[in-house]
Amino acid sequence: MRYQVQYQMWSPETGRPKETLSIADRDNLKPEEVAGLPTxxxxxxxxxxxxxxxxxxxVxxxxxxxGKEFTSINIVVEHSEDHGHLIKE
Incomplete structure (x- = not known):
């Protein structure tokens, strides 16, 4: 079984995800790596x-x-202003 993941940003203007590529997009994930993906x-x-x-x-x-020999996971992320309040740097 082959696993792949793609991240996309949500576009409030169009009401659907943007067609973007991310450095986090990956092919050939191992099954144990899938469990660690954000939910x-x-x-x-x-x-x-x-x-x-x-x-x-x-998220x-x-x-x-x-599919028959693959699972594709699409993760859609919506912009949030709260991110800066989650950690003290």
């Missing part, structure tokens, strides 16, 4: 040091697409 309601912040978009906000939804 609905989790606050996440994925920094991209290579010039791509960062992913920051609250809005997770969509699992099951």
């Amino acid at each position: 609905v309601g989790d606050h996440i912040y994925v920094m991209d040091f290579k010039g791509g978009p960062s992913i920051e906000g609250v 809005k939804s997770r969509l699992f697409t099951l």
